[in-house]
Amino acid sequence: MKHLLSVADLGADGIEEVMRVTDSFVEVSERAIPRVPALRGRTVVSLFYEESTRTRLSFEMAAKRLSADTMNFSVSTSSAKKGESLRDTCQTIEAMGIDALVVRHSSAGVPWQVASWVGCPVINAGDGWHEHPTQALLDCYTIRGRRGSLVGLRIAVVGDVKHSRVARSGVLAFTMLGAEVTIVAPPTLLPPSLDGWPVEVSHDLDSVLAKVDVVYLLRMQAERQSEALLPSLREYTARYGLTRNRFDLLPDDALVMHPGPINRGVEIAADVADLPRSLITRQVANGVAVRMAVLFLLLGSEPRA
Numbered sequence: 186m187k188h189l190l191s192v193a194d195l196g197a198d199g200i201e202e203v204m205r206v207t208d209s210f211v212e213v214s215e216r217a218i219p220r221v222p223a224l225r226g227r228t229v230v231s232l233f234y235e236e237s238t239r240t241r242l243s244f245e246m247a248a249k250r251l252s253a254d255t256m257n258f259s260v261s262t263s264s265a266k267k268g269e270s271l272r273d274t275c276q277t278i279e280a281m282g283i284d285a286l287v288v289r290h291s292s293a294g295v296p297w298q299v300a301s302w303v304g305c306p307v308i309n310a311g312d313g314w315h316e317h318p319t320q321a322l323l324d325c326y327t328i329r330g331r332r333g334s335l336v337g338l339r340i341a342v343v344g345d346v347k348h349s350r351v352a353r354s355g356v357l358a359f360t361m362l363g364a365e366v367t368i369v370a371p372p373t374l375l376p377p378s379l380d381g382w383p384v385e386v387s388h389d390l391d392s393v394l395a396k397v398d399v400v401y402l403l404r405m406q407a408e409r410q411s412e413a414l415l416p417s418l419r420e421y422t423a424r425y426g427l428t429r430n431r432f433d434l435l436p437d438d439a440l441v442m443h444p445g446p447i448n449r450g451v452e453i454a455a456d457v458a459d460l461p462r463s464l465i466t467r468q469v470a471n472g473v474a475v476r477m478a479v480l481f482l483l484l485g486s487e488p489r490a
């Protein structure tokens with residue numbers, strides 16, 4: 186595999202391979218000096234046209250733990266502000282001699298375009314409402330860590346599916362690994378068509394909760410909503426928020442997940458987010474090791490031509 190653009194590029198076998206390599210990098214991350222020389226002399230550049238806390242820092246930490254050099258392109262302080270095109274920007278950065286580009290952009294498809302312009306591996310760190318493959322990988326890894334496998338698990342993905350790249354990549358990955366996914370959302374927060382989505386759909390969270398192994402909450406992505414899709418956030422929380430009462434409807438061993446950033450009190454109650462069965466910080470911790478695995482698999486074997 187040359188790039189990581191979609192979860193579909195990996196297939197079930199590819200996801201399993203990432204999981205296996207991640208196991209060894211979790212071990213590295215637990216060492217007193219959590220660093221290996223695997224990518225010494227390589228340079229990984231983050232090209233983020235959209236804001237990010239976790240994903241950008243996680244890729245940076247992953248690259249550093251592999252001893253790669255890292256550079257960060259931040260739109261607000263770059264010549265993109267002077268009107269330089271995306272293509273010229275990518276080719277300029279590539280001309281400096283880099284080994285990988287990690288790309289986030291608010292438009293779907295941009296990482297594919299970038300991959301067609303540059304010679305180095307490109308990793309999609311989130312494109313519009315479309316895909317976020319490393320998030321799906323770290324979520325699979327986190328579930329596997331608690332349950333051993335995803336085969337036969339029932340996962341409810343709840344909330345603003347329409348605007349969620351996390352949901353698109355997650356549903357693909359979870360079902361490829363054998364989980365059964367139910368999407369739970371008000372009709373206005375579903376994509377216009379769910380053709381080809383291997384999921385069940387429900388509008389009633391209360392009836393779903395008693396039967397799930399994992400409840401995966403999505404952030405209410407207000408910045409992506411140009412029209413009024415909800416009567417109010419309070420009404421959304423009343424029907425779809427994971428309140429403490431709803432948490433108590435879950436089976437005793439069910440897990441709670443969220444990609445972050447969380448809106449406490451909207452899609453998840455503040456106290457539920459901090460319960461031991463909430464894996465939100467475990468997801469973040471695993472994200473570093475998963476991204477180490479992705480960088481290693483894409484860059485580890487061949488030195489730059």
Ligand code: NCD
Pocket residue numbers: 239240311317320350351403404406444445446
């Ligand atoms: C998500 C993103 O930006 O796609 N966050 C993340 O990467 N962990 C989800 C979100 O913004 O809601």
